[in-house]
Amino acid sequence: MNIMSLTAVELGKKIKAGEITALEAADAAIHQIEKLEDTYHCYVTVDKEGARKRAAEVQKQIDDGTLNSPLAGVPVAIKDNMCTKGMLTTCSSKILGNFYPTYTSEAVLNLEKAGAVIIGKANMDEFAMGSTTETSAYGVTRNPWNKDHVPGGSSGGSCAAVAAWECSYALGSDTGGSIRQPSSFCGVVGIKPTYGTVSRYGLIAYGSSLDQIGPVAKDVTDCATILETIASYDEKDSTSVKRDSYDFTSALVDDVKGMKIGIPSSYFGEGLDPEVKDAVLAAAKTLEEKGAIVEEFELGLVDYAIPAYYVIASAEASSNLARFDGVKYGYRTQDYNGLHNMYKKSRSEGFGAEVKRRIMLGSFVLSSGYYDAYYLKALRTKALIKKEFDKAFEKYDVILGPAAPTTAPELGKSLTDPIKMYLGDIYTISVNLAGLPGISVPCGVDSKGLPIGLQLIGDCFRENKIIRAAYAYEQTQKRRDCPTVQATE
């Protein structure tokens, strides 16, 4: 048996029981990477030596009883936009091609306290801007289910690594769907928690008011367990929320009797791939059969989420990414003539096309004379969208829909028309605007054999409801590992 075929919690149990050592687990992940990384390119950085060393330390702590977390000794991949002390952190950008953070992000620290072994840093769209992981400055990541297709994005490296068993689980970040959409494309489970649940300290910001870190794993149990580990109130993050409870695993209950599930009819209109539609509606049916009350309803303003999002996210990004200027860290151009030329050349050479596009757009919508028309308008739209969800959650426990309108597109087909690419985020983006939690769970494959994802959206701080619904649904499905990865066994 390949150790890497186990879920994180299963592996954690075996390590605790002494059946597998942390070092064997790390070696298994490294072995899998050596076998498949050339094909899929899930990582920007793989730290084999560091992982082995860390695994040995963790094993000692497990042996002497100081560590007994369910994730102790389990190998993890971290999306490359989370700072890891002393370990290259690039955001998949040339501009951070030589950046070694001097501190570790809070979410990763929480994992380390629980005995996680970091295998490496996962590839992503540059600065998390993209839906395909094709905007990475370090090469594209391929979808393990079909290497001619993208893994989705921006957490494409994290999701592909989990699907390819190149780690037991991963951390991703989600600003407009960047965990849920690639999870759906790669046939894995991913959660975007309520805004403020996981500290953003050490997460290199894209859209500060939208960014959230979350887990990516093989199943719902893993995700709930990981979320429980990384979630915390953090005094270093002013937007961190003191929650009443950080217990997510007690929601792993196979019971949805009486749960009210709403299906927004606008999520099933034009642009939705019929195969995706069928799979998602079949999942709804399954939940209904298990006792949930499922009904369609009108969720308003769905079409306005994407334009509002691109104004807000781009505006925040234009400011957040101003610090990359060749002065304190990162790339500085070789030849320049004076300060402003140094700024311009370093940034123009250091950033990729999509990042530049969003910085330009963001600078424009904030510039003198346009702020009210664009930025404030978008913030007002956001308020209305939030209200629509508030209304929906007065009636429903969970909102059900697809995670993405299609399965994974082929490589090279998305970037040519940005607006078309942005439209792919239609089901995920409003969740970020409203700060809500969402989960993507596999719910079948299409005729090309590519995975389809079911998205469950909860009211803020109600992760437990979506975890419960997702878990109950998952119990009806046979776990479907990536066939091409299994075939390499």
Added chain:
Amino acid sequence: MANIISDETIEYVGILAKLELDGEEKEKAKKDMGSMLDYIDKLNELDTTGVEPMSHVFPVQNVFREDVVRNGDDRENILRNAPEEKDGNFVVPKTVD
């Protein structure tokens, strides 16, 4: 396309964003920004009169730190990634003050 982005606008935004685009990039940027703005103009369909702009989703407020020094000298780390350093300072091209 309703939004036509002029050379001057792209030039101006380049100054604000500190980005320098070459001829081809500039033309593409003009086109992209124009079509993005056309798309964003969809928001004008919505009547948002009287709606308070929402920057934070949750009513979290008054998050403070006490005024206590907790950080010591961390200069070595702070300068570790500097492209150029001199006598404990970051070095930049001469600024005319």
Added chain:
Amino acid sequence: MKQYETVIGLEVHVELATKTKIFCSCSTAFGSAPNTHTCPVCTGMPGSLPVLNKQVVEYAMAVGLATNCEITRYGKFDRKNYFYPDNPQNYQISQLYLPICRNGHVDIETEQGKKEIRIHEIHMEEDAGKLVHDEWSDCSLVDFNRSGVPLIEIVSEPDMRSAKEVIAYLEKLRLTIQYLGASDCKLNEGSMRADVNLSVREVGAKEFGTRTEMKNLNSFKAIARAIENETERQIDLIEDGEKVIQETRRWDDNKGYSYAMRSKEDAQDYRYFPEPDLVPIVIDDEWLNRVKDAQPEFRDEKKVRYMEEYKLPEYDADIITLHKKMADIFEKTTELCKNPKKVSNYLMGETMRLLKDKGQEPEDLKFSPENLAKLINLVEQGVINGNTAKDVFAKIFEENVDPEEYVKEHGLKMDNNSDEIRKIVEEVLANNPQSVQDYRNGKEKAIGFLVGQTMKAAKGKANPGIVNQLLKEMLKNE
């Protein structure tokens, strides 16, 4: 020639006296080696996040209350975006839309009497780092020790009409803020900085002229000179039929002129938007009242109290309360020695003289009230005489010595032994027959010289009362 009037508004930046920076726990201490008070937050490291220092809000509220402002009950921070190397994030966290204080005023004294200067707003923001030009390598060096030091910016309405009014306004602000302990407000060290917005218009005109903003004013003198210079420059432009351009100018005090700080790369479009990394500040009645109750006694109240409680002349009360530090020393010393007039005399006389000699400000005073009180007691108890006290005070002023020990160590106790003094007087009279003669001929002033000679011979320690008495007695006897 037409008659013009100068219209001036001020933007005053004040560094707050907090122990730590506004958004991180780094020290605000001055004078350390470059970048030794820095962390990921104040150097703009990727992934770092700001957390607001509560004391900054309280100081800002206190200054707002003291300047009759409305306190904003629901406030926010905004980002001001511009690229410059002293600004590590390339945005400054400041307040544009909902500043903490608005619509205040302070009264100043002018030759025409009391005048109200309105305050448009006070907002909180972070200071920038320091840029130093390195001649050697023709580069600039960046030190972020000051980056993130808390500032308040006090923006006045264009209510001032002369350099005198500007300085009166600044002195009023400085005194108020010093009384609050919110800042030491030193212009020369940059803990108080004033940018002058100035325009001119014909006397009687309703509309304002086009204004310029003048930066880099490091003293009251520089401010006065810059105002005079800029007024002339603008009038000349108008007289020549040219236009004043709205721009930021930098004052060069050595050369005595200003130049425009313009650049093609400087669009002055700051793209403000609400800071997403910080949450709103909500000030409820309870908090506001707590800060109100903690407000200290300000100068005007203090002055009246000094006159009533301590029976100080108005002149004394006026001067002592002009500096918080002086007032503090006065009150503590008086509490210890119960002799307000004597304390006042030391502060008004010797202290002021020594400060002037050394080119120091009252804020620089280092001696303790305990030692001044002891000194006053030593004189009152007749242990030392006034002359000795003056010398000892100079030592206290400089090194804060304990006067009791100092007097003991140096044997400065007053000589009260009349027999010994009599011997000295005899000698002095014998050695100065001319003065003796003068005195006896009715030239009473001559006794002063003889007293001086006696004190000198007694090494200053003789009890001057006894010396006087013996001299008169012995001059009469013969």
